[in-house]
Amino acid sequence: VDAHLLRTFVTVARRGSFSAAAAELQYTQAAVSQQIAALEGDLKVTLLRRRPVEPTEAGARLLEHAVPILLRMDAALADVTRMTAAPAAQLTVAMTPLAAALSAATATLAELRTRLPRLDVTIRIASREDVAESTARGKADLGLTDGIAAPNDPLQLLAPLSATGLAEVGVSVILPCDHPLATAPSRIGLSHLADARWIDAPAVAPTLTALRRATGIEGFRAACWYDGTDTLTLFRLAAEGHGLTLLPAQLAVNEPSVTAVQVREPRLVHRVELVHGVLPADSPAAAFAALISP
Amino acid sequence: VDAHLLRTFVTVARRGSFSAAAAELQYTQAAVSQQIAALEGDLKVTLLRRRPVEPTEAGARLLEHAVPILLRMDAALADVTRMTAAPAAQLTVAMTPLAAALSAATATLAELRTRLPRLDVTIRIASREDVAESTARGKADLGLTDGIAAPNDPLQLLAPLSATGLAEVGVSVILPCDHPLATAPSRIGLSHLADARWIDAPAVAPTLTALRRATGIEGFRAACWYDGTDTLTLFRLAAEGHGLTLLPAQLAVNEPSVTAVQVREPRLVHRVELVHGVLPADSPAAAFAALISP
DNA sequence: GGACATTACGTGTTACGTAAAAATG
């Protein structure tokens, strides 16, 4: 039961093919076959059905563990090596679209760029998963992520990272201007909207799963899916009545086709957090964190 | 960067000795030395100071990752093998003292014992860490743990386990009868007590850390530590004025020397959760879970 | 000097690649 057997198992399951996994991992097909056989022999369970290659029930269960394990091993490696690595002349910050919009991060990075001209600053806008994963794996020095939560509650992140809260703003329901509720009282309870049509836009807005968890209400079923990261597109979908979505009011002020109605109950905030592994002293990453966190 | 290098590293760090770790892991001292050398070579960092053997800064950081990684690997192994293993004639349930007191678990187990006389039922009372860990590792089939949280909020468990809430009761401050607050209004706000003397009894009562997290208030400093698992002893310590503690009121009714004053604010509950990995259908564990959960 | 960690060296196992066989659609 070795770690890199898990890695090839995960790769085979993801790619759905022994040969493809072998190519990705720089192995022979035969080697991959042997590794899977060894793993199945150790556990005395069939993990994959062949032709087509897909995980069995036991394999699926193992995947649920293996993916976080491998992520954490990469994080451990990145964390430890970062402690000794020379302070790089490079700073990569990954952030979700809303984290960028709701924090002073991009402005602070611009400031840092002028103050340290020799520093190579890179910004990566990505989904929440990508931000957490690339920060944990050390592909980014810092991450900025967002989500909804009760006031002062930290976000629940999957990856093993330190986190500090940066900002909290109220959340609002984005409605088409001609929606019946748009002219209603300026604040609204979410419980009345659990049965409405919602847009699931996990890369931009809070996920509906997070919404259910934060409110404790089932419902919030998706009528429309949007996998992109563009806020404008999301507004247009909302304006055209494809469903509701939850965004900070300040983002909607310049959008004439939609109205933002603040959520009164339950008490929720849209929260931005800075996440990071080890921050070596005197590193650009530590400088940025110090600039942005107070 | 192999998993079992991590295992020997953790063992060496815990035991504080290469030879002791070698004895525990059934290796030669030389083998352990080589493994640590290999790990340090891979990471290009010194992980341990020798004589005395203690982790360096980098080593300490690695430990923070390594321990959960190894726990999760054991959990993965236990989970997958449990899916195929024959339904055992044995049922081991680990629980914290308060989980036992606040749930019908022991009664249900007694019932199960009479209904399935051939079943070998074992109860293990242990600390929260032990319950979580032994359940994750498969040493126990099920665990019952407790803690304080906001109403309907799940407990935050470290181990990778499924959890279902079983019970929630109000929390009360346990005071000596002659305490000034004992005769005061029957409900009290916790914020007034942040600066009081508290007893840290992590195995029985909620940990003070959990208290700070749940209330968002710093403070709750310990004036007295109790590592045991006995509720009566904790009551005596509270009665003698060594400090306050937080327990469900119903446990104090038969204790003449202490009074329980319910906590009014913030809204907190003492919550009991059933935790488990995979529950094979038709297993005694699944039967118990079905009996106790609705 | 004694306990403990490291280095040196020999050996058995393992893990991979090449190549041939089997299986599946």
Next chain:
DNA sequence: CATTTTTACGTAACACGTAATGTCC
């Protein structure tokens, strides 16, 4: 029949044990 996985086998690397050497209280 072609593509993909499995099996067979040779080789090279590795990881461990034994034993000798080094090092710190």
